[in-house]
Amino acid sequence: MNTASADEPRWLSDEEQRTWRAFMHATTLLEDHLDRQLQRDAGMPHIYYGLLVQLVEAPRRRLRMTELAMKAKITRSRLSHAIARLEKNGWVRREDCPSDKRGQFAVLTDEGYAVLERVAPGHVAAVRQALFDRLTPEQQKALGEAMQVIAEGLQPEGAGADLPWLR
Amino acid sequence: MNTASADEPRWLSDEEQRTWRAFMHATTLLEDHLDRQLQRDAGMPHIYYGLLVQLVEAPRRRLRMTELAMKAKITRSRLSHAIARLEKNGWVRREDCPSDKRGQFAVLTDEGYAVLERVAPGHVAAVRQALFDRLTPEQQKALGEAMQVIAEGLQPEGAGADLPWLR
DNA sequence: CAGGAAAGCTTGATACTTCAAGCATCAGCT
DNA sequence: AGCTGATGCTTGAAGTATCAAGCTTTCCTG
Incomplete structure (x- = not known):
């Protein structure tokens, strides 16, 4: 009887x-x-903030929905709901895509930009404090x-991959 | 004019x-x-599975609610809802604490143990595939x-710390 | 041994995520 | 042109998380 059989x-x-528990x-x-820092200072969860950041970095401050979902590593459904909420806040607006009538752009508004400007310093500080200030450069x-490596492993190139933004 | 003034x-x-984006x-x-692997194979999200794991490792397969919240790094409120759901599944049951009438134990049932036994191999495999199989021992x-280091930094010893299970 | 503050846990409302359809448009084919 | 399947995005319902009370019991202090 083998203690480590095939199955x-x-x-x-x-x-x-x-390692795994420390990770978790x-x-x-x-x-x-x-989430708490941003909820307190900006009135939105961390992932929503990340969406605004993606938009501010994009040319003309706009991205197609699917592209934004891909950059944020989330599903299009989740993104739809999130953008609806951010639109209600006046921080993002939707625009039709002229070349593809199915397409939508999410566009960062001036109000959205202002929020980012106001909140970014505190957020960077929080990230630094939790992460970079505690680790050596080698770490x-x-x-x-x-x-x-982990991120790449979870988004394989080939077709048929179960990626959030393709679901 | 200094390019890096105090504020x-x-x-x-x-x-x-x-680094930060790769992390995210x-x-x-x-x-x-x-979450998807476990939702498919066990009908519960990853964090709920983690609760069952904590219970199976505890003496007499039971833990006080706050202690379990602490081990899982979540709020007691979240845990209450989660245990209510797991109780509905018959995987956990509550028991009164004899020495403190406010206290509650969450206890892993035999059905809960069976689920764990059935599902654990697939879960370990998923973790290996995503993480350990891709990293060198040094990594x-x-x-x-x-x-x-990060985890410790986020749960400071002193009083007044904003930890989920104390909220 | 009161009295008030703290601890332990829960509850209901609101916010967010997921899941399974769904609608409209587009691309490729005949 | 007319199908047919794929693409782009949204919707509503169900599940989960957060937040702000709330209740009971215990602890502490005078």
């Missing part, structure tokens, strides 16, 4: 366990921390590289 | 930006990936250490 799952080793704890706490580099 | 925020450098992308995609070590 016996390869459980995590103690060290892997520690850090991400759960960080999400909570940033930052290693962290970035590991995250890069 | 000018320290924006992220290009490399810091890349990896965590967003991974959350989505695991894993560095990742774990960085995450450890």
Whole structure:
């Protein structure tokens, strides 16, 4: 009788366990921390703030819905609801795409830009305090590289991939 | 005129930006990936699965609500709702604490244990595939250490800390 | 041993996410 | 032109999270 037969799952080793739990704890706490910071200072969750950031960086401050969903790594449905909310706040407006009548642009308004301008410093400070201020440059580099690998692994090139913005 | 006056925020450098975006992308995609895997195979989100895992590891398969919230890094309110749902599934049951009449235990039922037994292999496989299979041992070590630092930084020892399970 | 503050947990309302359709337009084919 | 399937985006319902009370019990202090 083999203790590790073909269909016996390869459980995590103690060290892997520690790594995985640290991962979960850090991400759960960080999400909570940033969501709260932004909810307090900007009246929106972290992911919504990220949408505004994507828009301000885009040419003419606008992006097609699907493209924005892809950059934010979320579903188009989620994005639709989110943009509806941001539109209600006056921070984003929708525009029809002239070349494809199905298409929609999300456009950052001047009010949206103003919010970003007002809130960005505090947000950067929060990110620094939680992350960069605590890690050595080597740790930052290693962290970035590991995250890069993980992110790439979760969005394979080929067709048939289950990616949020294609669902 | 100084280009970096006292109240000018320290924006992220290009490399810091890349690190931070990789971080966000990896965590967003991974959350989505695991939530979907577990929703499909176990009919519950990732965080609920984590609650069952905590319970199965605890003595007598039970934990006080606040203690469980602490281990899962979430608020007690969120936990209350979650346990209510898991109770409806028959995977967890509540028990009064004999020594403190305010207290409640969340207890893993046999059905809950069975679900865990059935689902755990697939979940470990998903975590391996997304994370451990793609990183070298050195990267894993560095990742774990960085995450450890971040997690600790977000739960300071002293009183007055804004921790989810104390809210 | 009161009295008030804190701890432990829950509840209901509101906000957000997911899921499964759905509508309209477009691209490719005949 | 007329199908047919794919693309782009939205919608409403159901599930989950957050927020601000709320209730009960315990702890602390005088």
